Amino acid sequence: ETGVTQSPTHLIKTRGQQVTLRCSSQSGHNTVSWYQQALGQGPQFIFQYYREEENGRGNFPPRFSGLQFPNYSSELNVNALELDDSALYLCASSLVRERQFQPQHFGDGTRLSIL
Amino acid sequence: QQQVKQSPQSLIVQKGGISIINCAYENTAFDYFPWYQQFPGKGPALLIAIRPDVSEKKEGRFTISFNKSAKQFSLHIMDSQPGDSATYFCAASLSQGAQKLVFGQGTRLTINP
Numbered sequence: 001e002t003g004v005t006q007s008p009t010h011l012i013k014t015r016g017q018q019v020t021l022r023c024s025s026q027s028g029h030n031t032v033s034w035y036q037q038a039l040g041q042g043p044q045f046i047f048q049y050y051r052e053e054e055n056g057r058g059n060f061p062p063r064f065s066g067l068q069f070p071n072y073s074s075e076l077n078v079n080a081l082e083l084d085d086s087a088l089y090l091c092a093s094s095l096v097r098e099r100q101f102q103p104q105h106f107g108d109g110t111r112l113s114i115l
Numbered sequence: 116q117q118q119v120k121q122s123p124q125s126l127i128v129q130k131g132g133i134s135i136i137n138c139a140y141e142n143t144a145f146d147y148f149p150w151y152q153q154f155p156g157k158g159p160a161l162l163i164a165i166r167p168d169v170s171e172k173k174e175g176r177f178t179i180s181f182n183k184s185a186k187q188f189s190l191h192i193m194d195s196q197p198g199d200s201a202t203y204f205c206a207a208s209l210s211q212g213a214q215k216l217v218f219g220q221g222t223r224l225t226i227n228p
Contacts, residue, residue, distance in 0.1 A: 056213020
């Protein structure tokens with residue numbers, strides 16, 4: 001069973017740039033959620049994708065957007081990067097059956113640094 | 116209403132001792148309470164989870180105690196080992212709709228040999 005994989009592992013960008021982070025869900029999972037984890041803090045929910053549509057969003061501005069593909073992999077896009085966007089970005093996948101969610105399993109994240 | 120408060124922020128326990136981490140939640144609609152373990156440079160790994168229809172769940176050395184009326188739950192690690200040294204996060208969510216996990220602030224646990 002393949003776990004959740006994220007790429008790249010590290011990324012350095014400057015203010016105002018755009019970034020795309022990628023996630024491959026665990027085999028058999030059909031839902032992907034993205035979280036932002038600032039240093040020393042707990043992860044914060046950004047949004048979730050189910051059946052290729054956004055299925056819930058946290059308190060993040062529209063410059064955070066995403067996609068889910070037919071193979072259940074996902075992308076997180078962030079436009080107009082700000083210094084406060086520096087964080088570990090985590091992807092979690094889970095299986096949904098008849099609207100019942102199974103536990104979420106996390107990847108090791110992408111460390112994004114904004115200069 | 117969406118907050119989960121976790122304490123303590125850091126904890127030092129001797130090898131073989133019991134580690135106890137506490138969490139409190141506000142939203143009474145939450146019905147799924149997992150605990151995650153995170154090592155440096157790694158993502159959170161699911162440790163154990165509980166639903167509010169039971170007051171306790173045990174898996175190996177890890178036990179969750181749940182108090183629905185007090186809106187509190189805790190993680191007990193029995194016979195703590197140096198390999199348990201990590202950051203622990205409690206979380207809460209609804210099991211229906213978007214499973215948006217609301218995390219506590221984390222507890223850095225150090226087990227001294």
